[in-house]
Amino acid sequence: MPYFAPFIDATGLHIPTYQDIEDKLVADAKRIFGSDIYLGPDSQDYQLIVENARAAYDTMLTAQYVYNNRSPVTAVQNALESIVAINGIKKKGKTFSLVTLTLTGTPFTVIQNGIVADSNSNLWDLPPAVTLDAGGTANVTATCRNPGPITALAGQVNIIMTPTQGWTSVTNANAASPGREIETDSELRARQKVTVANPSQALTTGILGAVLNLSNVVSAQLYENDSSSPVTVIKGVTNPDGYPAKSITMVVDGGSDSEIASTIASRKTPGCFTNGLTSVTVYDRFGVPSVIRFSRPINTAIKVQIDITPMTGYSSEVGTAIKQALLAYVGNLKAGQNVIRSELWQAVLSADKSDYPVFSLDNVQLALAANALGTANLVMQYNKKATLDIGGIVLIEAV
Secondary structure, rough: OOOOEEEOOEEEEEOOOOHHHHHHHHHHHHHHHHOOOOOOOOOHHHHHHHHHHHHHHOOOOHHHHHHHHHOOOEEEEEHHHHHHHHHHOOOOEEEEEEEEEEEEOOOOHHHHHHEEEEEOEEEEEOOOOEOOOOOOOEEEEEEEEOOOOHHHHHOEEEEEEEOOOOEEEEEOOOOOOOEEEOOOHHHHHHHHHHOOOOOOOOOOHHHHHHHHOOEEEEEEEEEEEOOOOEEEOOOOEEEEEEEEOOOOEEEEEEEOOOHHHHHHHOOOOOOOEEEEEEEEEEEOOOOOOOEEEEEEEEEEEEEEEEEEEEEOOOOOHHHHHHHHHHHHHHHOOOOOOOOOHHHHHHHHHOOOOOOOEEEEEEEEEEEEEEOOOOOOOOOOOOEEEEOOOOOHHHEEOOO
């Protein structure tokens, strides 16, 4: 389209394209110096026009960037963080996965700065000093050496990396609680949208926003049953134990039990029953106790089999990219979110970054870890969170 001067309307700041600017400068040169002026790509005059057009366009882009950074809807990076600070929130940094371990050995053995590993070679740090009890055991929380959503299923953290006399074994009865990557701009925008509802009359939205803003909370879902009868399905999500009448049910991943319970207690209405598998007693300012309940996600391991036919340009790096794309998709799912086969299909195809396809995707099968593979979507209950590790992915390359 022809060149136009930058302008602002209801949809924002509009600027011409680089090509529009260059075409205008070429037309101006011909108008000033004559239509017979030579402006071929090898001419000095044309090269000067290109440099001027680039400088003008860069300046306009900067103006657009500054204008967009005035709103949380379009702001990015540091500018977005500055805006959402008005709402009392900030971008969440990386967190580390945590796992509860059972250590066994000779009674009263002291383990200094112990390190263990899982079957995927991830390292986990024990507390600085751990002493086995009179029965020769100790239950401790270990922190993954690397940040991010690193998973470990039950029984996978079982390798002692710092041998200590008297310490004979380590294992984890339950799956690790995954950490998270640095919060993305889109995630921060979504959280800001909820957080601004904190003081609103929609109390459920305010509760959800307040809990999401707590330190180390990764995700949270809230289900409200405002009817006078218990139900088992809300928003298409099933709770086999039921959602009691006049209640709220929250599933919170990460954060402190006491902080979550206190936040819910301070915002819920009188008489509203809080439902969940985790119970915490909180006290109001008069010292009156009340029990607040919510649930934690239960990691549910799944497995995936991908059948492809390699084509020209396919390499092992593409196969690795396919597995990483699947891990990223499942890792971003929250408790209660179903595993959709078509989205797994899309995740696999997204791993092909070449101009022409380097593999043909023939089939995607999925199942819970203990079940037979199939093509049906995996339906998750309200507190079940799908997890997938690299060992749960089978990539079959047709010959």
